[in-house]
Amino acid sequence: MRTDEKEKFADYFGRSTRALSDYLGIGFQITVSFVFFVLVGYWADQKFGTTPLLLLAGVVAGMIGMVLVLMKVVRKANKKDC
Numbered sequence: 913m914r915t916d917e918k919e920k921f922a923d924y925f926g927r928s929t930r931a932l933s934d935y936l937g938i939g940f941q942i943t944v945s946f947v948f949f950v951l952v953g954y955w956a957d958q959k960f961g962t963t964p965l966l967l968l969a970g971v972v973a974g975m976i977g978m979v980l981v982l983m984k985v986v987r988k989a990n991k992k993d994c
Contacts, residue, residue, distance in 0.1 A: 938985055945977035 953970020957963045 938981070941981045942978045945981055946974035949974035949977060 949970040950967065951970070953967040953973070956966040960966065
């Protein structure tokens with residue numbers, strides 16, 4: 913490989929790695945926000961004997977959390993474009 917090709921590859925690889933880490937971070941945030949609320953709902957159901965009411969409330973809260981994370985990411989992406 914010539915040095916130009918090596919520099920282009922290193923630049924491309926670096927940009928790809930940064931983009932991949934951004935997407936993995938978003939996926940991790942979405943997963944954690946959803947799983948946290950579902951587990952809290954499940955735990956509360958077991959504690960209070962309200963199966964499946966609080967679990968469903970946890971699912972709804974987790975979905976709201978996912979939407980909020982996605983809205984934050986979209987706003988941040990739109991600021992970068994401007």
